[in-house]
Amino acid sequence: MAASVEENLRERAARLTVAFDGEAWILGRPELGVFVAVPEPGAAFVTTLQQTGSVAEAAERAGEVAGEEVDGADFLEGLTAAGLLDPPGEMAAGTVGHGQIRWIEGVSPRMAGRLFGPVAWFCYAAAAVFVVTLMLLNPRLRPSWEDAWFLPSPGLSAFGWLLLVIVFGALHEAWHWLAGRAIGVPAIFRVSYRGIYIVFETDLTQIVAVPRHRRYGVYLAGMAVDIVVLALALGLRTLAPPPFADDVLAATVLLLSYTIIWQWAALPLRSDSYALLANALRCHNLYRTTWLTAKARLFRLTDAETAELTAAGERDRQVARWFMLLYLAGVAGMSWTFIAVVLPLMASLGRWAATQLGGGAIDSAGFWEAVAVVLYIAVQLSLPPLLALRERRLRHARRLL
DSSP states (O other): OHHHHHHHHHHHHTTOEEEEOSSSEEEEETTTTEEEEEOHHHHHHHHHHHHHOOHHHHHHHHHHHHTSOOOHHHHHHHHHHTTTTOOTTOOOTTOOOOOOOHHHHTSOHHHHHGGGSHHHHHHHHHHHHHHHHHHHHOGGGSOOGGGGOOSSSHHHHHHHHHHHHHHHHHHHHHHHHHHHHHTTOOOEEEEEEETTEEEEEEEOGGGGGSOGGGTHHHHHHHHHHHHHHHHHHHHHHTTOOOHHHHHHHHHHHHHHHHHHHHHHHOGGGTOHHHHHHHHHTTOSSHHHHHHHHHHHHHSOOOHHHHHHHHHSOHHHHHHHHHHHHHHHHHHHHHHHHIIIIIHHHHHHHHHHHHHHHHHSOTTSHHHHHHHHHHHHHHHHHHHHHHHHHHHHHHHHHHHHO
């Protein structure tokens, strides 16, 4: 009976991956997207469990590494609670499963790797130098908010802008996916929100099992393709294209310039630059630790939040003490951007729509264009809180399982 129990436990432990992260060990279940950071004794416990299936032997080995007695039953309970020992067909609470898509999986790591080799990165860097040089030497090519109105009417421009956002947002995330594919990290796409913004996301959770020095290309990939498209748009503008084409190119330059700047300004919204800095600073959960540190300074933590902050890694807590300033500055900057730019833009669209609705005939193109603009504004403002409410309900439902 005991042998069968040990064999079952050994088989369950065999599903875990164990990887060294430079300061901590990462235990993971890649197919579930569940990863946790543990000290070396925890890794020793799991590797011994994978070999023998014996909790007593695993605890003894972990104790030798730690230099003190380790409670094997308690650690095993923690692994189970984290979902690391779940059977293959079951999902851990709070994780999202995903299936493979054949045409995407058909891109081999070798093929994707050609986009992120030394020659490719030289080209990305050259594109960045080209963009900066052109903007410095030719003021006409610098982006202006007036470039957002690049179609005959505000309504058409709004939907044209939305189309550009979708196309280049998808391209940005596809490049993250390809960079992950190049180093063997699978990913999934989704639409989510960050603060008040709707965003495309590439879920690269499994990248934590990859050595930190191999992650930088994945984090920079989106901005790399943005800068290449930006360079192409600027280069085409120097060729004096027809007015309509030049207006579209100017809108593209504005959008991609804003996107690249936003990636570096939006640290509190877990932008690409946040992932890059968190990796360079050797942190595991800097976003959450920074949020709890800021809340502790400004307001008051609940008992559960206090326990969570105490349990956070020492490195994360050290960095969060000063990273909190960047976090708060980012919150202020994003709030100001919304108040000073997004809201006035939507108000302007709203006034134009009201004029069209009030004075246009119901069978006119302007009337229905205005109706579409009103619906667009409503969706833009309501979708983030609706997504937040949905995610809260899902988390609550999982806790009840």
